[in-house]
Amino acid sequence: KNEVEQSPQNLTAQEGEFITINCSYSVGISALHWLQQHPGGGIVSLFMLSSGKKKHGRLIATINIQEKHSSLHITASHPRDSAVYICAPIKAAGNKLTFGGGTRVLVKP
Amino acid sequence: ETGVTQSPTHLIKTRGQQVTLRCSSQSGHNTVSWYQQALGQGPQFIFQYYREEENGRGNFPPRFSGLQFPNYSSELNVNALELDDSALYLCASSLAGRADTQYFGPGTRLTVL
Numbered sequence: 417k418n419e420v421e422q423s424p425q426n427l428t429a430q431e432g433e434f435i436t437i438n439c440s441y442s443v444g445i446s447a448l449h450w451l452q453q454h455p456g457g458g459i460v461s462l463f464m465l466s467s468g469k470k471k472h473g474r475l476i477a478t479i480n481i482q483e484k485h486s487s488l489h490i491t492a493s494h495p496r497d498s499a500v501y502i503c504a505p506i507k508a509a510g511n512k513l514t515f516g517g518g519t520r521v522l523v524k525p
Numbered sequence: 526e527t528g529v530t531q532s533p534t535h536l537i538k539t540r541g542q543q544v545t546l547r548c549s550s551q552s553g554h555n556t557v558s559w560y561q562q563a564l565g566q567g568p569q570f571i572f573q574y575y576r577e578e579e580n581g582r583g584n585f586p587p588r589f590s591g592l593q594f595p596n597y598s599s600e601l602n603v604n605a606l607e608l609d610d611s612a613l614y615l616c617a618s619s620l621a622g623r624a625d626t627q628y629f630g631p632g633t634r635l636t637v638l
Contacts, residue, residue, distance in 0.1 A: 420567070447625050459568075459615060459629035502567055506624040512581060513558070513617075513624050515567035 419443050422503050422516035429523050435490040437519045439503030442484065449504040449513065450477050450488045459502070462488070493523045528552055529618050529630035537636045543604045544635060548616035550597040551628045556580070556621050557599040559591060562613040562632075574599055575621055603635075611637045 420441045429435050439448070447466040453459045463470050463477040465486075470477050474493075479486040486505075490497055503516040528551040538544050550557055556575045560568035570583035574593035588604040597618070603610055613634050619627040 449625075449627070451629075456631070458631040459617075461627070461629075464625045504567075510581060511622050511624045512570060512573065513627065514570070515560075517567045518565075 418517070419514050420503055420505060420516040422519050424519060425517065426520045427522070429493050429521070431494060431523055431525050433493050433523075435493050435497075435521060435523075437488045437501050437503075437521070439486045439488075439505075439516055440484060441486075441503075441505045441514075441516075443505065443514065444508040445481075445484075445505040446508045446511070447506045448479055448486050449506070450486070451502040451504055453500040453502060453518070455499075462501075490521075493521075495523045495525050498522050529616065529628050531614075531616055531630040531633050533633060534631065535634045535636075537638060538606050539638050540606055540608060542606050542637075543602065544606060546601045546603075546614050546616075546633045546635070548599045548601070548618075548630055550599070550618035554618035554620055554626070554628070555597050556619045556623075557593055557597065558617045558619070558627065559599070559601045560615040560617070561585070561610075562615060563609075564612070568615055571601065606637045608637050611635060 450463045476489040500518040502518045530549045558573040559571040562568040572582040592600045613632045617627040617629045
């Protein structure tokens with residue numbers, strides 16, 4: 417079983433729809449990144465959070481450390497949100513990143 | 526856009542050849558991590574370098590090796606290339622012990638024929 421499970425693997429939405437991506441992990445962590453990867457490969461960190469909730473524009477990330485679960489929400493989705501979103505917990509032991517398999521999001525106009 | 530750069534952006538090699546990929550760190554970052562991302566999958570940790578020494582390694586064979594230089598830039602070397610080595614190779618720089626500060630480079634896409 418993978419240490420990090422993301423769902424769904426693929427998601428297609430119409431512009432304006434609300435999108436949720438879920439991440440569950442089995443290891444002890446100190447914090448968690450949500451990463452965005454556009455075609456071509458470059459990865460950027462959208463959020464790093466260790467508790468509660470963070471909001472940046474139309475993006476909201478939540479984490480429940482006790483339940484070992486995090487979610488990324490995109491409100492009023494737009495075609496430019498089309499990308500792969502990767503959940504990356506930071507393992508408490510060794511302070512290293514581990515990665516989910518990614519969720520491929522396509523937002524249609 | 527982060528300050529982490531990688532070269533080359535794309536590379537095609539044949540089985541059995543050797544390859545060297547390069548990464549320049551974000552200014553002020555002294556730790557570099559390398560990841561392999563196969564098509565359609567999440568990145569897999571290869572190894573990390575801190576102060577020019579390997580500081581943790583994932584489940585990769587010894588033909589994957591690395592270097593870190595005094596200016597904190599880094600190289601990933603892969604010997605005896607195999608078809609399955611075809612992937613996007615990402616480096617990320619960070620402060621020591623601070624995986625929360627990782628900045629990723631744009632990646633090098635390696636194709637092995």
